[in-house]
Structures are given as C-alpha cells and as structure tokens.
Amino acid sequence: MTLELENVSITLGTQTFSFSLSARASEVHAILGKSGSGKSTLLNLIGGFLTPSHGRMTWHNENLIPLPPEDRPITTLFQAHNLFDHLTVRQNVALGISPKLKLKSQDWDAVNQVLDDVGLPNRGDALPIKLSGGEQQRVGLARCLLRKRPVLLLDEPFGALDETTRGEMLSLTKDVISSRNLCVLLVTHNPDDADFLNAFKHTILNGRI
Amino acid sequence: MTLRLTQALAAALLLFVASATLLPLAALIQQVGQLSVVQALSDVWIQRVIKFSIWQAALSTGLSVGLAIPVAIALSREPRFIGRQSLLNVFSLSLVMPTLVAIFGIVAVYGRTGWANGWLQQLGLPEFNLYGLNGILLAHVFFNLPLATRIFLVALDGIPPAHWRLSSQLGFHGWTRVRRLEWPAIRAQVMGTSLLIFALCLTSFAIVLTLGGGPRATTIEVAIYQAIRFDFDLSMAVSLALIQLFIAISVLWLGSIWKQEVPMAFSSLSAQDQWRPKSRLRSLNVLIIFIASGFVLLPVVGLLVSAIDPAFFSVLKAASTVKAFVNTLLVAISSAILCFVMALGLLLIARHCHYRLKLQRTSQAVRLLGNVILVMPPLVLGTGLFLLLRPYADVFSLALLLVILINALLALPFVLRILDAPIHQQAQSHDRLVQSLGIAGWSRFRLLDWPTLKPAAGLSMGIAASLSAGDLGAIALFGSDRVTTLPLLLYQRMSSYRLQEAAVTAVLLLLTCLLLFTLSQWLTKSRSKDVNP
Numbered sequence: 001m002t003l004e005l006e007n008v009s010i011t012l013g014t015q016t017f018s019f020s021l022s023a024r025a026s027e028v029h030a031i032l033g034k035s036g037s038g039k040s041t042l043l044n045l046i047g048g049f050l051t052p053s054h055g056r057m058t059w060h061n062e063n064l065i066p067l068p069p070e071d072r073p074i075t076t077l078f079q080a081h082n083l084f085d086h087l088t089v090r091q092n093v094a095l096g097i098s099p100k101l102k103l104k105s106q107d108w109d110a111v112n113q114v115l116d117d118v119g120l121p122n123r124g125d126a127l128p129i130k131l132s133g134g135e136q137q138r139v140g141l142a143r144c145l146l147r148k149r150p151v152l153l154l155d156e157p158f159g160a161l162d163e164t165t166r167g168e169m170l171s172l173t174k175d176v177i178s179s180r181n182l183c184v185l186l187v188t189h190n191p192d193d194a195d196f197l198n199a200f201k202h203t204i205l206n207g208r209i
Numbered sequence: 210m211t212l213r214l215t216q217a218l219a220a221a222l223l224l225f226v227a228s229a230t231l232l233p234l235a236a237l238i239q240q241v242g243q244l245s246v247v248q249a250l251s252d253v254w255i256q257r258v259i260k261f262s263i264w265q266a267a268l269s270t271g272l273s274v275g276l277a278i279p280v281a282i283a284l285s286r287e288p289r290f291i292g293r294q295s296l297l298n299v300f301s302l303s304l305v306m307p308t309l310v311a312i313f314g315i316v317a318v319y320g321r322t323g324w325a326n327g328w329l330q331q332l333g334l335p336e337f338n339l340y341g342l343n344g345i346l347l348a349h350v351f352f353n354l355p356l357a358t359r360i361f362l363v364a365l366d367g368i369p370p371a372h373w374r375l376s377s378q379l380g381f382h383g384w385t386r387v388r389r390l391e392w393p394a395i396r397a398q399v400m401g402t403s404l405l406i407f408a409l410c411l412t413s414f415a416i417v418l419t420l421g422g423g424p425r426a427t428t429i430e431v432a433i434y435q436a437i438r439f440d441f442d443l444s445m446a447v448s449l450a451l452i453q454l455f456i457a458i459s460v461l462w463l464g465s466i467w468k469q470e471v472p473m474a475f476s477s478l479s480a481q482d483q484w485r486p487k488s489r490l491r492s493l494n495v496l497i498i499f500i501a502s503g504f505v506l507l508p509v510v511g512l513l514v515s516a517i518d519p520a521f522f523s524v525l526k527a528a529s530t531v532k533a534f535v536n537t538l539l540v541a542i543s544s545a546i547l548c549f550v551m552a553l554g555l556l557l558i559a560r561h562c563h564y565r566l567k568l569q570r571t572s573q574a575v576r577l578l579g580n581v582i583l584v585m586p587p588l589v590l591g592t593g594l595f596l597l598l599r600p601y602a603d604v605f606s607l608a609l610l611l612v613i614l615i616n617a618l619l620a621l622p623f624v625l626r627i628l629d630a631p632i633h634q635q636a637q638s639h640d641r642l643v644q645s646l647g648i649a650g651w652s653r654f655r656l657l658d659w660p661t662l663k664p665a666a667g668l669s670m671g672i673a674a675s676l677s678a679g680d681l682g683a684i685a686l687f688g689s690d691r692v693t694t695l696p697l698l699l700y701q702r703m704s705s706y707r708l709q710e711a712a713v714t715a716v717l718l719l720l721t722c723l724l725l726f727t728l729s730q731w732l733t734k735s736r737s738k739d740v741n742p
Contacts, residue, residue, distance in 0.1 A: 044641075047641065047645060048644070048645075049641050049644065068644075068647075069641075069644040069645045069647070070644065070645060070646060070647025071647075074645075075645065076641070076642075076645055078641065078642060080638075081638040081639050081642065082642060084639065084656075084657060086660040086661060087656070087660075095646050095648065095656075096646065099646050099647045099648040099649070099652055100648075100652040100656075101652070101656055
C-alpha cells in the first residue's frame with residue numbers, strides 16, 4: 001500500500017511546482033519548507049482541491065487524479081476551521097460517517113467511541129466555541145479517524161497551539177497513527193514535530209521535491 | 210439532487226433574472242423604433258429637468274453627508290449617553306419607513322399649516338415654503354442623514370481601542386482628535402457613501418412627486434412617470450430613461466474607481482464596552498445629538514398626533530383600507546420570498562464559480578447581474594414589462610404579480626449584499642473541508658448554509674418586505690381603483706386632501722412595515738439547540 005507521486009506538476013501564477021514522493025502505510029512523512037514554498041499546494045493536490053497539469057498520482061496503483069476529494073482514500077486535518085460552529089461536537093464528528101448527518105444507532109456509538117479515543121468523552125453535546133483550540137483539533141482528528149481512510153494529511157494542525165497543548169496533541173497523534181497503520185503526510189515548519197513522529201523529512205526547494 | 214437538475218435550475222435562474230431586468234428595456238427600445246435622445250437633449254425643458262435632477266441630488270448628498278459627520282462624531286464620543294441606543298433605533302426606523310409615510314410626517318411638521326410655521330409665525334418670521342427644492346432637500350436629508358450617520362459610526366467604532374487610549378495620552382482634544390483620529394476613519398467612507406446617496410436621490414420618485422410641487426422642480430424619474438402615465442409618450446419616456454441610465458452608470462463607474470464597499474449600515478452598533486477619552490465639549494455633543502433626534506423624531510410624532518382622531522377605527526375598518534392592507538401584505542411577503550430565493554440562488558451560483566470552478570470573473574459577473582437593477586429606473590422596468598405582457602394578458606389584472614416581481618427585483622441588490630458576507634466567509638474558511646467530507650446539494654444547504662445564514666436571511670427578508678410594502682413606484686403605474694396597496698391609497702388620500710384618512714393610512718402602513726420587519730427577524734432567530742441523538 002503506497003502513495004506514489006511522480007512529477008505531479010502545477011503552475012500557479014508565475015511559480016511552477018513539481019512533486020515526486022513515495023509514502024507507505026504506517027510511515028510518517030514530514031514536508032518542511034518556508035511559508036509560501038508550496039507545502040499547502042502539495043496537500044491541495046493530494047487532497048483533490050487542485051488539479052495537476054501533468055504527472056501521476058496513485059494509491060495502491062489506483063489513479064487518484066480523476067477522483068473528487070470525498071472519494072479519495074484521504075482525509076485531512078486542516079490548520080483551522082475543521083469544525084462547523086453551529087453544529088455540536090458530536091454532529092461535527094458524525095459528518096465523517098454521513099455527509100447528510102443520517103446515522104444509525106451503532107454509528108452514533110462509533111462517534112462516541114472515537115471521541116473517547118481522542119480524550120473527549122462527555123463533550124459530545126458541546127458547541128465548538130466552548131472548546132479550547134487543542135480540544136477543537138482533537139475533534140477534527142476524531143472525525144479523520146472515523147472516516148477510516150488509509151492516508152492522513154496533517155496541514156500544520158499544531159501551528160496555532162501553545163507548547164503544552166502541542167506536546168499533548170503530538171503524543172495523541174503518534175498513538176492513533178501507529179495503532180491504525182496510517183500513511184501520514186505532515187506539513188510543518190517545525191522540524192521538532194517531524195522528529196517526534198519519527199518522520200521521513202522532505203524539504204520543498206524552488207517548488208520541487 | 211442530481212448535477213443535471215442543479216445545473217438546469219441555475220441556468221433557469223440566471224435566465225430569469227437577466228430577462229426580467231434587461232428584456233423590459235429592450236422591449237421599450239423596440240417599441241419606440243426610433244430613439245429621439247438627441248432631440249430630447251436639445252429640448253430646453255428636458256435640459257432643465259436633467260440639471261435639476263443632478264443639482265438636487267448633489268445638494269441632498271452634500272447636506273446629508275456634511276451633517277452626518279458631526280452627528281456621528283458626537284454619538285461616537287458619547288458611548289454611554291442615555292438616549293444613544295434609542296436614537297440609533299429611531300435612525301434604523303427611517304431605513305424601513307416608507308417614503309410616503311415620512312413625507313406625511315414632514316408635511317405635518319413643516320407644511321403650510323404645520324407646527325414649524327406656527328412657531329415661525331409666533332416669532333414673527335416669514336413662512337417656510339415646503340414645496341419645491343426645500344421640501345425635496347428636507348425629505349432627502351431626513352432619509353439619508355441617518356443612513357450616513359450609521360455608516361460613519363461603524364467606521365468610528367472600527368478605530369482600535371489602543372488608538373483611543375493613545376490619543377488620550379498624547380493629549381488630542383477637540384479639533385486635533387477630529388483631524389488625527391476621527392476624520393481619517395470617516396474619510397475612507399465619505400466617497401462611497403456620497404455616491405450611494407447621490408444615486409438614491411437622483412432616482413428618488415415619491416419625494417419629488419409629492420413635494421416637488423410642479424414642473425419647476427421635476428426630476429428625470431418623475432418626468433418618465435408623467436410621460437408614461439399622462440402623455441403616454443413612450444418615445445420620450447425611453448429617451449429620458451436612457452439619459453438617466455447613462456448618468457446612473459457614470460455614477461457607478463465613478464464609484465468603482467474608489468473601489469470601496471460601502472457597508473450597508475445594518476450592522477449592530479453597540480459601543481457599550483468601548484472606552485472613549487473624555488470629551489471636553491460634552492454639552493456640544495449633547496446639543497448635536499438633541500438636534501439630530503428632534504429632526505428625525507418630529508415627523509414621526511407629527512404623524513402619530515395627526516392620526517389620533519375619533520374616526521381612527523372607522524377609517525381602519527373601511528373596506529378600501531382593509532383591501533389595500535391585505536394586498537400590501539401579499540405583495541410584501543411574496544416579493545420578499547421571491548427576492549430571497551433569487552439572491553440565494555445567484556450567490557450559490559457565484560460561490561460555485563468562485564470556489565469550485567475557480568472562475569472568479571464569472572462569479573463577479575453573476576453578482577453584477579443582480580445589481581444591474583440599481584441603474585434601471587423602476588418605471589422603465591414596469592413599462593417594459595407592460596409592453597412585453599400586453600399581447601398575452603390583461604396587464605392590469607396582473608397588477609399585483611407585476612408589482613411583486615418589480616419589488617423583488619428592486620430589493621435584490623440590498624439582499625445580495627446582506628447575504629453575500631456570510632456565504633462568502635463560510636466558503637472561504639470551510640470549502641475544502643466541505644468538499645473532502647462530500648457534503649453537497651440539499652444536505653449542504655440544510656446542515657451548513659441555512660444555520661449560518663438564518664440571521665442574515667431574517668434581516669434581508671425584513672428589509673425586502675418593508676421596502677416592498679412601502680413602494681409607490683410600481684403600484685402607481687399598474688394600480689387602479691380595483692387594485693390598490695396602502696402606499697397607493699395613502700397617495701390618493703393625500704392628493705385629494707383627505708388628510709385625516711391619510712394620517713390613519715400612513716400609521717397603518719408604518720405599523721405594517723415594522724411588523725414585517727420584526728416578524729421576519731423573529732422567525733429566523735436561532736432558538737436553543739436542535740436535534741441531538
């Protein structure tokens with residue numbers, strides 16, 4: 001089970017990007033680079049929010065490029081705005097099972113279970129605004145886990161957190177990815193995060209990996 | 210919903226809005242065959258009408274904006290002043306108050322037999338003549354001073370608290386504080402606000418019709434009405450409409466040079482927790498606030514006082530009043546819903562173009578389509594529709610339908626502006642998430658769009674409903690003895706000097722507008738949390 005990128009290219013404005021990368025299940029790959037270097041562009045290409053002009057992108061030899069974001073074997077924890085403020089924590093997580101929010105009772109059990117797993121039991125009825133920044137990211141992570149996709153993209157998910165919370169989130173992430181054999185791509189500007197997760201490190205230079 | 214069906218609906222909506230706004234003009238031009246714009250322009254009377262239209266709009270704009278600046282500064286400097294909130298509420302009242310109702314109040318205060326002339330007489334001063342330029346300016350300032358004040362107050366509230374504290378430490382007082390802190394904040398809004406008010410005054414209809422007092426003070430809009438309704442001179446009406454279109458587009462073009470979004474001034478204004486440096490001129494502030502309140506409140510009080518009468522209930526119960534009231538409700542509610550649906554549809558199409566298809570220009574063009582109506586005189590729209598439908602149906606029996614359609618189109622730019630922000634903001638922050646979770650179609654609307662839109666939906670439908678309830682333009686064109694609404698009834702009663710009945714009608718119309726405005730906000734107020742397993 002491998003995520004393969006072969007010269008996946010796109011031109012945005014005057015900058016041309018071209019990415020090649022190979023990441024297997026239960027590996028963590030960290031993408032390092034200054035802001036504006038193209039880290040988000042890479043995740044947007046993999047996630048399906050941008051269409052490459054050429055190149056090959058496969059998971060387990062299946063071509064990903066024609067698939068819409070929701071059908072890709074991929075789930076993303078964004079830097080911010082992972083939650084809808086008017087829905088409860090439980091509803092936000094449940095969207096990972098049914099985008100129409102129509103769940104059977106065993107599905108709701110799964111939602112509660114995953115909230116336990118990320119250390120937020122009993123917070124299901126709260127609105128996101130009542131949660132701290134770290135807790136909000138945990139809810140986002142819970143939904144990613146519930147979607148049961150083999151590839152997890154982490155888009156600077158710890159960037160806005162304070163040191164202590166960041167440490168807690170990192171250990172939680174480390175636990176859940178190793179127990180689930182996920183293939184993880186972490187975008188960060190902090191090499192320490194990459195080291196903590198025993199990640200392979202890649203640096204984007206002049207729009208290329 | 211399948212993709213095909215969604216695409217078909219989107220295309221149908223775009224076609225409907227485009228044809229409803231543009232076909233009437235085309236029909237008019239075709240009907241006339243040969244345009245006589247040049248001939249019209251060389252007519253001395255027309256030249257005078259054009260000059261007067263621009264002159265009165267410029268004066269009204271200058272007065273409204275010039276007077277709004279000190280009022281906004283005084284209000285901003287007195288965040289804890291007792292009457293502040295109620296004054297702001299009265300200011301928002303004038304945003305939903307139908308023009309004719311305000312005119313009635315203005316006549317009650319400043320008219321020949323009004324209070325103001327009574328006071329002037331006692332002081333031995335000459336009589337104030339309301340009719341003509343005086344009355345037009347007074348009414349325009351009555352409507353636009355509160356609008357400008359609210360826009361400027363939002364700008365002043367946007368000054369960071371640190372700047373207020375800094376200005377206090379540096380010892381800025383009075384004029385220095387105006388120059389260094391307050392004026393720079395207001396200045397950014399002055400041009401946009403002026404152009405908005407200029408455009409509103411240029412196309413103002415009811416005020417000029419009732420207070421203009423004759424051919425000396427006629428604007429293009431009223432001349433179009435007279436050409437259609439009394440002379441049935443369509444060629445003249447189209448020429449005038451094209452001239453007005455040219456001026457309105459020039460104003461919009463000027464506005465695009467400054468590239469500023471004028472806030473719609475409906476945002477909540479609460480300076481409760483805001484710290485402001487002590488003002489040395491408290492009494493001056495209070496005086497300014499007092500005068501401004503009096504200016505806006507007097508006509509409202511004048512209206513209410515003249516409606517108090519033993520005959521009040523018998524006028525209310527009269528069959529003509531009841532019929533007009535029912536029609537007004539029907540028109541207001543239907544056009545508010547139609548307008549909301551059109552605006553929402555256009556914005557969802559624009560959102561799809563912007564975020565999914567990455568077609569920013571197309572997205573802007575879709576929004577622009579809903580704003581074309583800003584430069585189209587309502588009377589031209591009405592006449593064009595009249596000509597389009599005449600071969601197929603008895604247009605006067607369709608009067609209410611046409612009035613609903615025209616009013617929905619007229620309210621479209623306002624509703625678009627109010628709904629645009631929440632839709633755009635959510636798409637900006639969450640669209641990738643929505644896409645990756647595969648939330649689409651009806652689920653997206655039900656789960657994500659509607660909950661975030663609800664307050665804006667209530668506000669926009671409230672504004673659309675009260676604008677439509679108070680509109681005279683469309684019903685003046687299509688109305689008859691058989692089909693009236695409250696504004697038309699009020700106009701008829703005013704022009705036949707049945708002032709007592711007019712006063713009651715005006716109060717009823719005002720209450721109807723307030724009711725529609727509060728009701729639609731109440732209906733969309735978020736209640737305590739919904740479904741949970």
